[in-house]
Amino acid sequence: MADMNPPDTNRRAGRKGSKKSGKVADFRYKSSPPPDNAKDRRPARNGAGRGASPHHSRNNKRPFHRPHPRQAYAALDLGTNNCRLLIARPSGENFTVIDAFSRVVKLGEGLANSGRLSDEAMDRALGALKVCSEKLRRRNVHLARSVATEACRRAENGAHFINRVRDETGIMLDIISAQEEARLAVLGCHVLLEQGHGPAVIFDIGGGSTELVLIEPGEGAVPRILDWQSVPWGVVSLTDTVSRSGSGPEQRLARYTEMRRVVSESFAPFAQRVASASQSEDIRLLGTSGTVTTLASLHLELPQYDRRAVDGLIVPSESMRDISTRLSGMSVEERCTLPCIGHDRAELVVAGCAILEAILDLWPAPQLGVADRGIREGILRSLMAADFEAAQANPVKRKPA
Known part of the structure; x- marks a missing residue:
């Protein structure tokens, strides 16, 4: 069920190096510049000209209305490995997805070694973002927020890339802080957490970073965040950093062991802070x-990925450990043959397994909740909540037709 709590109220967009950035989900979609070919130029919707938002009228003083169930909201998440978009409409206290897009862009490929986004990676990401831009226009999106995470936070040319995205697609990406990334992930998936009264950890293994969040049930719809940590290890950054010393079984085991060591050392401060809470009888993990x-x-032995079977699933932690051990001992070619992995994930999944096992070491919950939702859903909930709160505070009386 969607929460209807208002988002944070800091209205400054995120900037590289900012400790607290992107704290309000109130960024309008900026339509792309019209094509150079004059015959393809069309009037912008809702009276919005070039560089304007479809949400505003020409005088930019149009008041908020109570969110209408036919209005579309959008959330775009450009991560280190993937570009994902969700477009949805309100449906009671929840929302219904009307369009979605996901593409592996490998924006952070080579970043760990060079400190920069490569031209090839930026071109791949721009190709995906142009598809997203067209979907945003076609769906006549009322309100949208687009965020970029660890790859753009870390890259020397991250801000340059953000400007290029704005110029070429019209999408204004907000480089959010790790803290905001953790908050949005919790907001997007906490509804799938197992019922209980004890402490819980929600984690998000990304391409360039991993966020851990300690929470406890709150009085409202959203749990209270007690502690959190972000480490610069995701499936891409860890894969690129821990070198390969060979392709045999012993070398694969040694590399996997080193991956776990590197991640565990980064998690150590958080592990120490939550040590007492992890001894509770009713700990939960999502x-x-x-x-x-x-x-x-793989646990369900699905022939192909099925979100309906996976989202909300509860899996014994030992089963996840067993699968991780099995995958880490396989060659890339062997992993490619497994259903739901394929070529795109065959190389990166081992790093994800190492991160997952490090999390299970510090938070030994007997079961693991699985969520196929996160930042995008958190953004959508924030957008709709912000619009709802604004409408409540500024009701508009419509004149009879």
Whole structure:
């Protein structure tokens, strides 16, 4: 069920190096510049000209109305490995997805070694973002927020890339802080957490970073965040950093062991802070990432990925450990043959397994909840909540037709 709590009220867009960025989900979609070919130029919808938002009228003083169930909202998440878009309409206290897009773009490929986004990676991401831009226009999106995470936070040319995206697609990406990324992930998936009264950890294994969040049930719809940590290890950054010393079974085991060591050392401060809470009898764990959904698919022995079977699934932690051990011992070619992995994930999934096992070491919950939802859903809930709150505060009386 969607929460209807208002988002944070800091209205400044995120900037690289900012400790607290992107704290309000109130960024309008900026339509793309019209094509150079004059015959293809069409009037912008809702009276919005070039560089304007479809949400505003020409005088930019149009008041908020109570969100209408036919209005479309959008959330775009450009991560280190994937570009994902969700477009949805309100449906009671929840929402209904009307369009979606996901593409592996490998934006952070080579970033760990060079410190920069490569031209090839930026071109791949721009290709995906142009598809997203067209979907946003075609769906006549009322309100949207587009965020970029670890790859753009870390890259020397991250801000340059953000400007290029704005110029070539009209999409204004907000480079959010790791703290905001963790908050949005919790907001997007906490509804799938197992029932209980004890402490819980929600984690998000990304391409360039992993966020851990300690929560407890709150009085409202959203749990209270007690502690959190972000480490710069995701499936891409860890894969690129821990070198390969060979392709035999012993070398694969050694590399996997090193991956777990590297991640565990980064998690150590958080592990120490939550040590007492992890001894509670009723600890719970929920993960949102391609790693956990892929491993859950293997647990179910699905012939192909099925979100309906995976989202909300509860899996014994030992089963996830067993699958992780099995995958880490396979060659890339062997992993490619497994359903729900394929070529795109065959190389990266081992790093995800190492991160997952490090999380299970510090938070030994007997079961793991699996979420195929996260930042995008958190953004959508924030957008709709913000619009709802604004409408409540500024009701508009419509004149009879």
